[in-house]
Amino acid sequence: MAIGRSTQSTSQTPDAGAARRPSRARGIPEATVARLPLYLRALTALSERSVPTVSSEELAAAAGVNSAKLRKDFSYLGSYGTRGVGYDVEYLVYQISRELGLTQDWPVVIVGIGNLGHALANYGGFASRGFRVAALLDADPAVVGSSAAGLPVRHMDELEAIVESQQVSIGVITTPPGAAQQVCDRLVEAGVTSILNFAPTVLTVPDGVDVRKVDLSIELQILAFHEQRKAGEEPDRGDSVLDRAPGPVRAAAAKLRRAAGGTAKAEPAKGGKPAKGTEGDLSAVMPA
Amino acid sequence: MAIGRSTQSTSQTPDAGAARRPSRARGIPEATVARLPLYLRALTALSERSVPTVSSEELAAAAGVNSAKLRKDFSYLGSYGTRGVGYDVEYLVYQISRELGLTQDWPVVIVGIGNLGHALANYGGFASRGFRVAALLDADPAVVGSSAAGLPVRHMDELEAIVESQQVSIGVITTPPGAAQQVCDRLVEAGVTSILNFAPTVLTVPDGVDVRKVDLSIELQILAFHEQRKAGEEPDRGDSVLDRAPGPVRAAAAKLRRAAGGTAKAEPAKGGKPAKGTEGDLSAVMPA
DNA sequence: TAGATTGTTAATCGATTAACAATC
DNA sequence: TAGATTGTTAATCGATTAACAATC
Known part of the structure; x- marks a missing residue:
């Protein structure tokens, strides 16, 4: 295993970098892991409609994938279906949840409480899957003390104490790009080992830390x-x-x-080079 | 070519569905297309620092990819480098911009002006790349008439007129999941052929319409x-x-x-099945 | 010319998919 | 038993990567 600092790959590509290595630990391909949440969402909808079983064909259609791919994906998890019948919805919901680690509680911190940070704090899809917002953090004194999603925005100074006391292992970065690497370093230093980065910056992290990137403009x-x-x-x-x-x-x-x-x-509306200058600027999303 | 309705693939997977077919029209692999914005970002940063040339090794490091991959990617665009020297930064910025279609103006509409819609409306990375917010739309009368990013929020009723008069071909959906398909249908009917979907829903669209999905919880x-x-x-x-x-x-x-x-x-903190009920709920992101 | 670096080749790896035997 | 559907195989496709000849 290579030791040193590695950079993350974009979430858009299944580029399995060093930071993504553990995925094949028990033999589940990265592409399959990325689809498990899709299946889980479709299954949860079926579960809410009290549908007892579903065929690979039906579930694949609901998830927007090919049924052969779905069956292949499920085969990595084990044999959870019944030939001639299909899959038990509740059982599969549980198995996939367990596989993804969603049967446990994951405290997360969100750093950078602009519009995007607010949106994420309020996002219902987190809480329903075991992600609990442990704290909202911001460096701006004008924002600190306000509240979002019923939680107070706390100052960056509290980061280390919060991460340690609440055993936070996942951090979400919604700061302007200029602050992202610095925030990332502090998160990692404090003990965070998974980072979801919304800032349009390539983050450098030590081995063993996962970074996933969501890039709106890409x-x-x-x-x-x-x-x-x-x-x-x-x-x-x-x-x-x-x-x-x-x-x-x-x-x-x-x-x-x-x-x-x-x-x-x-016909191009503009002939020459595109405008430059506000490269990947998330600062408008942040409070002044 | 298959005719009919197709579903989009998640942006996380390079799953080239029917809707993504045109990518190989001039032979550029989808994985390469997905990396061009990364290169462009790194190059723009170099350009702002007035760096004249860059080697594949340096640029690859800045973009967070392997240099062989970068050279292979660029080879699909043509021979824009100089052996022994590297790549001319300005020239490459222009060539990639052109390849991505960023040398022209792309009016976009954003539908659903909650926190996420606000964040996107303010996102600086859009305007700097030729994406112009043509209109912000919402169905909620309480939101219509307010403003975001200096633009008025207009009512959904105006969707068709705006898309037609401003020749909008790209729509961004930031509505609650329950409204997404309906909004999508209206966008497509009005003439939009590319959709960026933030709602946690699988959208069904006709052939010829591209959907990319950004899923925060996935x-x-x-x-x-x-x-x-x-x-x-x-x-x-x-x-x-x-x-x-x-x-x-x-x-x-x-x-x-x-x-x-x-x-x-x-050790799992919770033993049984994960909580259900608020499946993929974006409504908290939306105004009440 | 010598050093540097591209562009391309070819090997390898991983993902997708159709097809079908196994089996409920 | 007959029909349905899974789980797996094997072929195919696309992406990655090291290596190096071409060439500035």
Whole structure:
């Protein structure tokens, strides 16, 4: 095993860096791990509707994946299905939850309480899966003392004490990019070993610390890439879709789409280099 | 080409579904496309520091990837480097921007102006890359008329008119999960062909429409999976890391980490099934 | 020319998928 | 038994990476 400092990979890629190594410890591929939460969400919805069993075909459709892939994924967890019948919903919810570690309580700290920090503090999807917000932290005295999601915002100075006393092992960084590495270092030093980074910065962490990155602008850029391609291909793709469209509604929509966002996009609106300067700036998300 | 409705894949997986098909149109792999924004960010930082050229090794380190991968990625764009010298920063910034479609203006609408919608409206990383917020939309009369990021929040009723008049092809969904599919349908019907979905719902869209998904809770669940593994492996991994740790600070931190978040986690705090009920609820992020 | 670094090759690895035997 | 559906195999595909010839 390599010792030293490693950098995280983007969450968008299944790039299994050193920090992601443990995933294959019991033989579960990283790609499968990334899909388990999707299955869990679909299963939880079925559970709430009191559906007792589900086939791989049905569940795959609900989760938006191929059924062969789903069965292959589940085979890494064990044989939890019944041939000719399907999977027991409740049992599978439990097994996947256990596999993901969601049957235990995970205290997390959120550092940087701007709009995004607020949004995350309020996010219902956390609490329902065993993630408990142990503390909200901010460096700005104007924000410290206010409250979000019913919790007081505390000062960064308290970070170490909170992490230690509440045994926090997961930290969420929603600071401006300039502060992210420094915050990350303090979190790691205090004992945090998993970091979810929303700041558009590559974080450097020691071996044994996991970093996952959520980058809002990268997702839009990837969409723009494909959108650009669509505009270029429009004469072909648009027409073929239109010709075989299943109904008048679809046809009208496609026509409208072409008119509104189609070939006009093929000509760049700006000729030269793109604007620079506010590179990856999250500070607007933060309080002044 | 298959005609019909398809579901998107999660942004975490490079699962090239039907909706992602155009990516290989000019032969650029999806994994490469997903990394171009990372390179662009690193290059923009260099450009701001007036660095004229950069080697694949340096740039790869800044972007957090392997240099061979970076060179391979760039080879899909063309031969933009100079052997023995490296890459011209400005030129590469332009070429990648162009490839991603960022040299043109992309009007986007954001639907659902809760905390997350606010955060996105304020996000500086959008405007700097040619993404222009054409409108903020919400269904709640209490929110409509307020302003965010200097823009008025407008009512959903105006969606179609705005998409058409401003030629919006990209929509961002930050609504509660229950409203997401309905909003998606309206966006697509109005002419939007790319959707960035923050609601924890699998969206169904017609062929030709791209959906990318950002799921805040999935990222945490993946971290929890690895964190759980760490706790289990701690006796092995913790010690080996400690033994060869480069300095007293690292050793102390590692020891602290073990004490605070280590083997204690190996025992589930809760024995049975995880709490259910607030499955993927984004409504707390939304205004009441 | 000597040193540096790209662009490409080829080996390897991991993920996806169709197909089907096993079995409920 | 007949029908349904899982779990697994094996083929295929795409992504990663080290190595190095090309060349500045």
